[in-house]
Amino acid sequence: MQTNLNQLEPQSLVDAFLKHPPQNFNVQNYADFLPFFSTDFDLLTTLDTPVRQRISKLPAYAYWGKLLHLSTCFIGTTVTEYSLLSPALAVDVLLRKLKQNVRKNTLTIIKDLPINSPLLSTEENTYSAELVCQSENQGFITVEGQALAYVPIDFQNRAEYLARLSRSRRKNLNRKLKSLDLLRVEVLATGDSRFANAIFRDQLYQLYFAVYQQSDIHFDLLSPAFFDAVLQDVQAEGRVFFYWYEEKLVGYNICYIHRGNLVDKYIGFNYPLALSFNLYFVSWFVNLDYAVQQGLKFYIAGWTDPEVKAQLGAKFTFTRHLVWIQQPALRYVLGKFKHLFEADAHWHEQKQESST
Structure with a gap:
């Protein structure tokens, strides 16, 4: 299936990811669904760096830290700025198929959904907004995503x-x-x-x-x-x-x-x-x-180093991740700590406060 919503890159780049996935990624691409991959995901990966460093220095972290590595399925790829979606899949159908395909994983993450992105069409932004709404109604946790840097030409x-x-x-x-x-x-x-x-x-x-x-x-x-x-x-x-x-x-x-x-x-x-x-x-x-x-029209400069890119004159558009957690108890616990995984959102809030 051609996944053409939210796609800022040529299809051949996506195809290269599917054919030659990153190390330790198990990639799947069913004809009637969306590209996704599974891997052991360290929950500390997206924490604010100071928080991550403090946790990794706690006593016996080398032993209990392994418990923070969870079997995780990611809808999307790591070579596209946004999660790839298809207009041929209604939102309710997408969510039903998602739950059918990812039951073996502790976490399922629909990564990098655009939120009113100036880089995309109204159709693309509307679809993502509907997906966020329906997912939250079905028990997904919404996590603020990264800051995508861009410059209007x-x-x-x-x-x-x-x-x-x-x-x-x-x-x-x-x-x-x-x-x-x-x-x-x-x-x-x-x-x-x-x-x-x-x-x-x-x-x-x-x-x-x-x-x-x-x-x-x-x-x-x-x-x-x-x-x-x-x-x-x-x-x-x-x-x-x-x-x-x-x-x-x-x-x-x-x-x-x-x-x-x-x-x-x-x-x-x-x-x-x-x-x-x-x-x-x-x-x-x-x-x-x-x-x-x-x-x-635009120079799209990626996710990393938002502070440096802000100094270089970049603007930013943000994303959200939708997280489905199989075990209700773990869903409750991680939901209480989701703010720890929103580093770019914290940076942007502080930047906005300092400029007022």
């Missing part, structure tokens, strides 16, 4: 964009952007003949893996086979931005042009070189420049 050039930021931020970013004078930027379409080189693809994977290792959250480790498929995909309208210093690859990121947007998906950094060239910040503005040049 309503400016003509970098100078105009920077002029919207505070003087201190402009000064800081202009200093970081001087690194761009030392770098050579190269843009290749996915499927380019350069990606036929297995040694080159392996180099790119190692740079992705370096970023994965330094991240605070280790959830979905994508495989070399997945990247092989993505990089060699001719049809996907993917763009790989490379940053070279002399003959050294400093880093890259993989984006897609889809639905009139530039969607930023994956990065790879050559540490510590990428840090010395401020590549995170440099790549942000190169991507914005490219979106302007291509006449696109």
Whole structure:
């Protein structure tokens, strides 16, 4: 079944996930339902970092912490910004089929449902709102999700964009952007003949893996086979931005042009070189420049680092997760502590309060 509601990425990226799932993911894709995957999920994964660190330092955590790993089914994928839904499935039918398909799991999570997203159509937002309403009526727990960063391309050039930021931020970013004078930027379409080189693809994977290792959250480790498929995909309208210093690859990121947007998906950094060239910040503005040049509507910058992206001028749209817990007692307990799993919502509330 074509799952085309909420889909900001090309279908081939979803297909690559289904064919080459992340490590320890069991992926299913029934013809009359939606893509979903199951894995052992550590409940601490989405906690605020200070809370997670405090819990992990408690006595004997190495032993009792294993109890926090629950068999969990996720409706959706980890390669799409939103949960993929189908207009061919009425909401009540979707929920009935969901409960039929996931009985073996302790938790079932419909992840990353859009809430009045400016990146989607009225039909898509309405369907998600109805799904949230009916799910809550059937005993699902609603958990506030992550902050998806995006930038409307309503400016003509970098100078105009920077002029919207505070003087201190402009000064800081202009200093970081001087690194761009030392770098050579190269843009290749996915499927380019350069990606036929297995040694080159392996180099790119190692740079992705370096970023994965330094991240605070280790959830979905994508495989070399997945990247092989993505990089060699001719049809996907993917763009790989490379940053070279002399003959050294400093880093890259993989984006897609889809639905009139530039969607930023994956990065790879050559540490510590990428840090010395401020590549995170440099790549942000190169991507914005490219979106302007291509006449696109939005630059969609992903879920991570909302505080940094806010300083870079991003706007945010939020999601909700719907959580079904098989055991009523566990449902009651986790429902009482759901606020601990809403890190981005807490950050946004504090940001709003500080600006008033």
